[in-house]
Amino acid sequence: MGTTQLESVPEPKYWHLKTVIGEALDSDFAVGEILPNERELAARFGVARATLRQALEQLELEGRLQRRRGVGTTVAPPRVGVDVSTTQHTWPGVGEDTWQSVDSAAGTAPAAVARLLEITADEPVHVVRRLRVTEGQPVAAELLYVPSGSVPGLGAVEVPGGVDRARSVLRELQRLALDGQDRSVELGSARADDARELDRLPGAPVLVVTTRYLSEGGTAAVSVATYRADTCKLTFGDSGEMVMAS
Amino acid sequence: MGTTQLESVPEPKYWHLKTVIGEALDSDFAVGEILPNERELAARFGVARATLRQALEQLELEGRLQRRRGVGTTVAPPRVGVDVSTTQHTWPGVGEDTWQSVDSAAGTAPAAVARLLEITADEPVHVVRRLRVTEGQPVAAELLYVPSGSVPGLGAVEVPGGVDRARSVLRELQRLALDGQDRSVELGSARADDARELDRLPGAPVLVVTTRYLSEGGTAAVSVATYRADTCKLTFGDSGEMVMAS
DNA sequence: GAGTGGTCTAGACCACTAT
């Protein structure tokens, strides 16, 4: 006797906890069901609350739990598949109801975006803010950067920021010939403003989808879309509109 | 007087710290440079080590820092863009040097994969393990599931698990007509075996790319590829082979 | 006001890497 465990490679407690709780979620809980609170769970497993939280954080990262301050921890539904394929070859905002224009204003692009647009950081751009809603839930917040040079027809318009202005920018953009687009996906953490629109806390993990719209040999616009990583699965259909099983 | 701050919405300390350190990284540090250790940084900012770590974790999640136990915290290089576009319409392993076959064995598919393959969870499948290497660094670990029914020519072969066996499975697969593929990307945390191959700790954030290979009206194979989320940016070119600027 | 998750502290010890 003496040794409590024979594990030659001791597994961290939170890792083991995550496994145990994960299995319990499969067998003993239904989607939407509320878990015991963190203090009770920690006591039940005989660990400090911080350790328990580390396990819950991982499960939330994997989309299996949802935690809301002041409410509790619930079992999350399977991730929603949101289509972000590039097969349509269309400008943003054509015949779609998935994206809602929120507003638009004149401004400048952050350095990384300016580089993609092949402009300098102080050149004026139209910034269009849109929100993607699926099944009643906001899943993504987007900032669309359109250099003034891409939509010269908008030069004289002086609509104060708002939905109408956003629609005008999109309309002007759609006049251009779209040559192609490319896209990248990376992990990020939600900025304060995006987090608010996505009903998450700042710093929440998000999937950042950066799209470059190409026209006449150059980059006519760049979209930076921030998807909730906990609830979303991005799908890239290739053959027709195949939908992945959940 | 009296109130120390007029912030109506007090920002968490770790959030503020993340901003401060992030700016310092831009201005005062070069890629690869090593930061002061956590205990010193915490003391310098007058916070507990756990709080400092929360800020570092976020920066690591955003790919700006790299932490290695026993070594220290270094400034990470910009994320590597890895192409995962579906424009080529080819089976895995044709004329590529980006993926290295590691080994293969007979086994069964996890429930979620079996569902995509439209088989039951106990049907035999070939499981091929591959590793994607870019610029000398392992960026992704893949498990390719091929139902025995998809490659009947392999029925009699009884090569014990190994690289040769993996190559045979891929070769047989490439005999089939590829009708299309679809792909999904979601956030996950690295399983222990993937983590080891990717030189990360278990639970590290990863981008999970699930690909379904379609042939003759069904799903001939499913690939589950686990990309390091800290170092990778997935790119989906659409117009030729456009490469996103880093 | 009661109850929840979120933040923060000041320690301790462990696993790993380099010298």
Place this chain on the structure above:
DNA sequence: TAGTGGTCTAGACCACTCG
């Protein structure tokens, strides 16, 4: 063996939601 990041504890207080 010294120094690093990783894990863990046992508290405390705060911000938020809801009855």
